[in-house]
Amino acid sequence: MSDFTEESNEFTLSLKDADPATLKSILEIHWERICSRLKIEVGEVEYRTWLQQITLGGIEEDELTLYLPTRFLRDWVRSQYNSKLNQLWNSELSQIRRVELALSAPAETTSIPSETTIANEEIAATQTISEDITIPQQAAQIKNTPQVVTATDSKEEESKLPTQTQLDPRFTFDNFIVGKPNEFAYACSRRVAERPSSPGFNPLFLYGGVGLGKTHLMHAIGFELAKAGNISVSYMSAEKFMYRFIASIRSQSTIEFKEELRSVDVLMIDDLQFLIGKDNTQEEFFHTFNALIDAGRQIIVSADKSPSDLSGLEDRLRTRLGCGMVADIHATTYELRISILEAKAASANVTISPKVMEFLAHKITTNVRELEGALNRLIAHANLFGRPITLEATQEVLHDILKSHERRVTIEEIQRKVAEHCNIRQTDMTSARRARAVARPRQIAMFLAKQLTSRSLPEIGRKFGNRDHTTVMHAISRISELIEKDSAFAEDVELLRRMLES
Numbered sequence: 001m002s003d004f005t006e007e008s009n010e011f012t013l014s015l016k017d018a019d020p021a022t023l024k025s026i027l028e029i030h031w032e033r034i035c036s037r038l039k040i041e042v043g044e045v046e047y048r049t050w051l052q053q054i055t056l057g058g059i060e061e062d063e064l065t066l067y068l069p070t071r072f073l074r075d076w077v078r079s080q081y082n083s084k085l086n087q088l089w090n091s092e093l094s095q096i097r098r099v100e101l102a103l104s105a106p107a108e109t110t111s112i113p114s115e116t117t118i119a120n121e122e123i124a125a126t127q128t129i130s131e132d133i134t135i136p137q138q139a140a141q142i143k144n145t146p147q148v149v150t151a152t153d154s155k156e157e158e159s160k161l162p163t164q165t166q167l168d169p170r171f172t173f174d175n176f177i178v179g180k181p182n183e184f185a186y187a188c189s190r191r192v193a194e195r196p197s198s199p200g201f202n203p204l205f206l207y208g209g210v211g212l213g214k215t216h217l218m219h220a221i222g223f224e225l226a227k228a229g230n231i232s233v234s235y236m237s238a239e240k241f242m243y244r245f246i247a248s249i250r251s252q253s254t255i256e257f258k259e260e261l262r263s264v265d266v267l268m269i270d271d272l273q274f275l276i277g278k279d280n281t282q283e284e285f286f287h288t289f290n291a292l293i294d295a296g297r298q299i300i301v302s303a304d305k306s307p308s309d310l311s312g313l314e315d316r317l318r319t320r321l322g323c324g325m326v327a328d329i330h331a332t333t334y335e336l337r338i339s340i341l342e343a344k345a346a347s348a349n350v351t352i353s354p355k356v357m358e359f360l361a362h363k364i365t366t367n368v369r370e371l372e373g374a375l376n377r378l379i380a381h382a383n384l385f386g387r388p389i390t391l392e393a394t395q396e397v398l399h400d401i402l403k404s405h406e407r408r409v410t411i412e413e414i415q416r417k418v419a420e421h422c423n424i425r426q427t428d429m430t431s432a433r434r435a436r437a438v439a440r441p442r443q444i445a446m447f448l449a450k451q452l453t454s455r456s457l458p459e460i461g462r463k464f465g466n467r468d469h470t471t472v473m474h475a476i477s478r479i480s481e482l483i484e485k486d487s488a489f490a491e492d493v494e495l496l497r498r499m500l501e502s
């Protein structure tokens with residue numbers, strides 16, 4: 001033992017002649033303080049994940065030894081926290097100039113291949129998952145179909161290979177509604193389902209915003225391929241890919257994992273953007289990708305952005321992803337949303353009035369999943385209470401969803417929407433024309449402008465071709481009268497109001 005007479009922040013320590021027990025206590029006091037600092041600096045979760053298992057060793061010359069129970073942990077801590085540990089120990093006891101990270105005896109209970117230095121969050125995520133792992137009970141098999149291997153989002157024992165299960169039968173080409181925004185992606189998907197691994201279509205990269213049908217198309221492809229012949233299809237989310245990859249490292253079954261993936265005919269990875277920042281999993285995916293493409297197998301990938309916009313992915317992976325067919329799914333149009341609602345209502349065997357459909361399609365515009373959810377809620381409500389699905393009921397039942405879509409409306413938007421609805425030109429809103437065909441819509445727009453904006457009567461008048469505020473007052477009272485008298489008219493105005501609020 002070297003000559004330690006050390007002054008730390010709070011302690012003056014004489015380690016020189018300290019007997020082993022005293023030395024141990026001194027080190028423990030410092031270690032405790034260092035641990036507290038580490039918890040603050042790296043965060044509680046990271047600390048528990050990586051550092052909690054460190055145990056104190058002894059001091060030799062100016063070197064302190066810390067022990068870790070597995071080679072994997074030791075390598076990880078060495079690669080990520082070595083300088084921090086050195087720095088903290090050195091600031092506690094300046095004569096400690098080096099911290100050695102070693103395996104605690106008995107050596108290496110878990111031997112992990114040296115290639116597996118996995119990014120922190122990648123492992124941490126797996127650890128969270130593995131805490132509540134259950135083994136799936138049933139493994140349904142597609143009748144008379146070739147092997148379809150899907151790693152679904154159901155929890156599964158981390159070291160297990162994926163369960164064999166059916167692809168989601170709701171997601172077929174037949175019930176995918178095609179419109180302008182998705183026709184290209186649909187056509188490409190159909191093509192891959194008919195002739196996988198065709199030049200120019202491998203990989204197939206589907207991208208688009210949340211809930212626009214990427215997963216649906218992938219499952220539809222998988223379903224068609226599985227039906228068609230002796231083709232093995234593996235579908236998994238990128239998240240699942242990562243969990244399985246790391247789980248295989250932990251259970252020392254990386255070779256099986258690699259072999260399994262590389263033996264499929266079609267590999268589908270959903271939501272690839274999840275791999276951004278997960279460098280090691282990306283690397284593994286890159287090798288799998290190359291091996292499969294080189295072997296002439298089909299790869300289908302989905303993401304929320306195009307390969308060139310997935311800036312967190314490695315360049316070489318992005319380049320390769322963009323080498324086949326890249327197909328985007330655009331945001332839905334009003335017409336597509338109406339078609340989807342009609343199809344879903346028909347398949348649920350319920351009749352929903354066109355006004356309610358229009359209202360929903362106007363109101364919930366960003367996400368088909370949300371649109372579908374709203375419709376399902378309406379149907380469930382109607383079944384439960386035996387009430388018809390009216391516009392009022394819709395507004396009541398979907399109160400929370402609709403609220404989140406509320407926004408401010410401008411007078412210009414009101415003019416545009418009313419003009420569109422009444423089939424007149426928007427310029428007629430400000431023109432001097434007095435024919436009823438344009439005067440009535442103009443009055444409706446003024447009425448809605450008063451209801452939906454905080455503009456004063458003179459301000460509204462100015463926006464409608466510099467009209468006087470008394471004209472606006474007259475319009476409001478005329479429309480109020482008509483609403484009282486004519487229920488169809490009232491419903492029309494109400495529909496416009498709700499559409500504008502959406």
Ligand SMILES: Nc1ncnc2c1ncn2[C@@H]1O[C@H](COP(=O)(O)OP(=O)(O)OP(=O)(O)O)[C@@H](O)[C@H]1O
Pocket residue numbers: 170171175176177178182208209210211212213214215216217271304340368369372
């Ligand atoms: N064109 C469509 N026709 C019928 N259903 C659709 C269509 N587009 C989306 N859906 C339905 O909307 C829901 C969400 O679609 P899906 O899960 O495929 O979206 P996604 O693009 O994969 O979303 P995420 O980005 O969240 O992964 C599914 O129930 C799907 O069936």
